[in-house]
Amino acid sequence: MTAYIVRRLLATIPVMIVVALFVFLLLHLTPGDPAAVIAGDDASPADIEGVRRKLGLDRPIWEQFGIYVMNLLRGDLGTSIFSNLPVMTLVKQRLEPSLVLAVSTLVVAITVAIPMGVIAAWKARTLVDRVVMGFSVLGFAVPVFLVGYLLIYVFAIELRWLPVQGYKPLSQGVWQTLRSITLPAIALGMVYTALIARITRASMLEVLSEDYIRTARAKGVATPGVLLHHALKNAAVPIVTVIGIGLTLLISGVVLTETVFNIPGLGRLTVDAILKRDYPIVQGLIILFAAVKVLVNLLIDISYTFFDPRIRY
Amino acid sequence: MLTRMRRSGLRLAVALLTATMAFGSLQALAQEKVLRAVMHADVRTLDPFWTTQTIAGIHGLMIYDTLFSSDAELQPQPQMVDTWTVSDDRKTYTFMLRDGLKFHDGTPVTSKDVVASMNRWGKRDGAGKQLMSYTKSLTAKDDKTFEWVLSEPYGLLIDTLAKTGTSIPFVMREAEAMVDPFEQIKEVVGSGPFMFKRDEWVPGNKTVYVKFKDYVPRKEPASGHAGGKVVKVDRVEFIWMSDPQTAQSALMAGEIDYLENPKPDFLPLLGANPDIKLEVHPAAGTMGILQLNHLHPPFNNVKARQAMYYIINNADYLNTIAADPNLQTLCYSYFGCGVAMETTAGSEPYSGPKDYKKAEQLFKEAGYNGEPITILHATDHAYINPANLVMIQQLRKAGFLNLDVQAMDWGSVVARRAKKEVPAEGGWNIFITGTTVLTSSNPITHTSIGMGCDKAWFGWPCDSVFEDLRKEWAFAPDLDTRKRLAVELSKRAYDQVPYISFAQWRNPVAYRSDMISGVLSVPSVPPMWNIEKK
Structure with a gap:
């Protein structure tokens, strides 16, 4: 196992090199000019040229790439062209809201979706199954921003139970954080609930037709025992995979939810940086997201050994 | 067992102390008069000369002061300047700074700061470049007096110094004003009515300013950007909301006091709310x-x-x-x-x-x-x-x-x-x-x-x-x-x-008339002084 983990970690090095190269080229070959955005609409062409020169954006692309790689090797993700703040500082400012939103969403989704999927599989092809699957289709089909606006209208504007927008950090108290994160977690959770419920149902249906389930039933094991102890654990591998993928997506790219609820997360930071052509932020974030993706995938693979002892590395 | 109990007791005490301190600081925060505003853009750059973006001008207006300002009728009025004289040939202007001008670090504002600031601004702003092209010399005569000598009787000197909108001629400390105008300054120390809270700045989310207690406002009543800049709140928070629908909802729910640029589609909804006032200056737009x-x-x-x-x-x-x-x-x-x-x-x-x-x-x-x-x-x-x-x-x-x-x-x-x-x-x-x-x-x-x-x-x-x-x-x-x-x-x-x-x-500003009063009507770059929290 240890050798496997080391091997996988070493394999991330070429992956990160390719990601770094790809992101750099993609950004610099895409039309756009941060100097023009900084200088503003009233700036003259000469002013824009002056800003570009000072930022070093007039240097040859290979020279800019060299500086970028050297900084990366020193562990420096760069400095924002606009705010002059280190990319790591900006990431740290956004990490807590992103993580709290991701975890809350997954908690909401897992708590609702797994029982839904299990029940749908148990009551397959009945009304209960159809209701659950109908909800899943709805969860996928309704855009998250629409759900968000509806939740805001009902719970924040009409009932005044929860805030419209904003994120309260944990340092201001867990209760405040929970209040600020409830509506976005529910809005976002609907999509993931739908996804996880469908995967759980499909996986459970496959497992429930296995011989060992029939054996368990023949031995007189009660239905909850069959479903939870024998079936769910064996159906867990695809469910865990989906949850893991969901976690990486939640950390890196829930821009719409962050925008609608004004959560200062990493997704908004990324999109704003792309629109403004703040190259160092985009480059730094993509590298970080790639690292998170690699790490989460590794953890998912390791978790398989827990759910299915037949899997060995 | 005893050790474990002691450890648990110690942890509990620390937790209680932390909670009490947190509660205390929250209470203090709750007593502060905080003005929450959503502006048309987010404050991403701190140097108002480095960019011509209007939001940089708004940020500048919070923390820096100007020699002259435009009043509500767009007429230039003295702000940092106390008195001035013009020679008969309209080529030599001599300005005297008013008493009590101080930067946020406690140092006095001097003519040297003014001269350096005007030179930096004059290298970037269009109107500033024009003015500088007719400038023969700009010199500090003493700590409070400076002289502006023109090569020709350029008639727009005072108007240009009172300009609003973008690239406003703010006065910085000489140290920042000496920075290359094509490079962003690193320190943000002004002499305006608000101080920038760098430790609370989250670009793309929130920019915080607090009242500068040593600011000496002019005696005249506030009008546009001119007159006395009397700050009536402790703290101003610019909260950036990229979604106009969310900003509008936040205003309706009373989570913010002021919305600079509501989307035209939402104006009928906001106008129908008796607690929300829409206001537009005749020259805005x-x-x-x-x-x-x-x-x-x-x-x-x-x-x-x-x-x-x-x-x-x-x-x-x-x-x-x-x-x-x-x-x-x-x-x-x-x-x-x-x-x-x-x-x-x-x-x-x-x-x-x-x-x-x-x-x-x-x-x-x-x-x-x-x-x-x-x-x-x-x-x-x-x-x-x-x-x-x-x-x-x-x-x-x-x-x-x-x-x-x-x-x-x-x-x-x-x-x-x-x-x-x-x-x-x-x-x-x-x-x-x-x-x-x-x-x-x-x-x-x-x-x-x-x-x-x-x-x-x-x-x-x-x-x-x-x-x-x-x-x-x-x-x-x-x-x-x-x-x-x-x-x-x-x-x-x-x-x-x-x-x-x-x-x-024209784009009106929208604000909660049940929560704030004293909003000054300007055509661009709204000031946050004079606003009172009810």
């Missing part, structure tokens, strides 16, 4: 600009540019961008409507009925033969996108133009518009943008109307007659002469067509 590239066919020929007047229908844009008739102005003045320089001289071809046959004839005379016209269409901008859609429809309706519409984001447009190459090699023929009425009301600060060839704005219009008239306007000794020259400028602009102005609409 945006003017749409349909920029033509003068370097390449067909718009390198004046007849093709003039032909556009017979196709572009001003009213269509207004109905699309600002549906509320109270906020629309069917304006045919290159210098904006509702301002001193308003004139429609020479606008007859534009304000008259549309005539596609006449337009086709003029395009033919310009040598147009169906070549593609490249339009840079920014699809991610609140008003530029719908304006582009209207323009494309109007040009297609004309029936004889071959359009090459290239959709892209605004970030790509600002890069592409700087290219002088022919459209087929990465250049362009048309793009749409906008400017404030305030900026366009002054022929000198109105960057896009300049026709200085290579030195002109994107599109590079070129006309020495117009430039001479502009210079004459800048030297005019009084308002009447300026107005007369504005008529001449307008006629020449309509003849040469530097760009086509397609609409003028």
Whole structure:
């Protein structure tokens, strides 16, 4: 196992090199000019040229790439062209809201979706199954921003139970954080609930037709025992995979939810940086997201050994 | 076991202490008078000279002070300056700073700071560059006196120092003012009524300012940016919300006090709320600009540019961008409507009925033969996108133009518009943008109307007659002469067509009248002093 983990970690090095190269080229070959955005609409062409020169954006692309790689090797993700703040500082400012939103969403989704999927599989092809699957289709089909606006209208504007927008950090108290994160977690959770419920149902249906389930039933094991102890654990591998993928997506790219609820997360930071052509932020974030993706995938693979002892590395 | 109990007790005590401290600080925060505002953009850069973005001007107005300021009637009034004299030949100005001016670090504001700041600003701002081109010397005579000597009797010195909108001439510490104007300053220490809280700054989310307790306001009542800057709250938070719907909901729910730029679609909803007040200054507003590239066919020929007047229908844009008739102005003045320089001289071809046959004839005379016209269409901008859609429809309706519409984001447009190459090699023929009425009301600060060839704005219009008239306007000794020259400028602009102005609409500010009072009416760059939290 240890050798496997080391091997996988070493394999991330070429992956990160390719990601770094790809992101750099993609950004610099895409039309756009941060100097023009900084200088503003009233700036003259000469002013824009002056800003570009000072930022070093007039240097040859290979020279800019060299500086970028050297900084990366020193562990420096760069400095924002606009705010002059280190990319790591900006990431740290956004990490807590992103993580709290991701975890809350997954908690909401897992708590609702797994029982839904299990029940749908148990009551397959009945009304209960159809209701659950109908909800899943709805969860996928309704855009998250629409759900968000509806939740805001009902719970924040009409009932005044929860805030419209904003994120309260944990340092201001867990209760405040929970209040600020409830509506976005529910809005976002609907999509993931739908996804996880469908995967759980499909996986459970496959497992429930296995011989060992029939054996368990023949031995007189009660239905909850069959479903939870024998079936769910064996159906867990695809469910865990989906949850893991969901976690990486939640950390890196829930821009719409962050925008609608004004959560200062990493997704908004990324999109704003792309629109403004703040190259160092985009480059730094993509590298970080790639690292998170690699790490989460590794953890998912390791978790398989827990759910299915037949899997060995 | 005892040790474990002791550890548990210790942990509990620490937790209780932390909770008490947190509760105490929360209580203190709750007692503070906090003004929460959502502005039109997020504060991402801290140097108001480094960029011409209006949000940088708003940030600057919070923390820096100015020598002169414009009042509510847009007349220049002294701010940091106490008294001043002008020599008989109108070339030498001597200024005295008022007492009590202090930077946020406690050091006094001196003439040296002023001179360095004006020199830095004069290297970046358009009006500043113009002023500096007529400046013979700018020197600090003593700590509170400085002298500005002009090479010619340039009539706009005081007006330029009182300019508002973008690139306001703020006074920085000499240390920051010595930084290369093309480089962003690192320290943000002003002498204005608010102090910047760097430790709470989250770009893309929140910018915080606190009251500068040592600020000495002028005695005159506040008016526009002029008069006494009396701060009546402890703290101002600019919360950035990129979604206008969320900002509107936050205002309705009372989570914010002030919304600078509500989306026109939401105005009826906000106006119907008795606790929300919508306010707009008569000279506030945006003017749409349909920029033509003068370097390449067909718009390198004046007849093709003039032909556009017979196709572009001003009213269509207004109905699309600002549906509320109270906020629309069917304006045919290159210098904006509702301002001193308003004139429609020479606008007859534009304000008259549309005539596609006449337009086709003029395009033919310009040598147009169906070549593609490249339009840079920014699809991610609140008003530029719908304006582009209207323009494309109007040009297609004309029936004889071959359009090459290239959709892209605004970030790509600002890069592409700087290219002088022919459209087929990465250049362009048309793009749409906008400017404030305030900026366009002054022929000198109105960057896009300049026709200085290579030195002109994107599109590079070129006309020495117009430039001479502009210079004459800048030297005019009084308002009447300026107005007369504005008529001449307008006629020449309509003849040469530097760009086509397609609409003028106003954006009100919205605020909770049940939560705040004392909001000052200004046409641009709203001040946060004088506002009281109820």
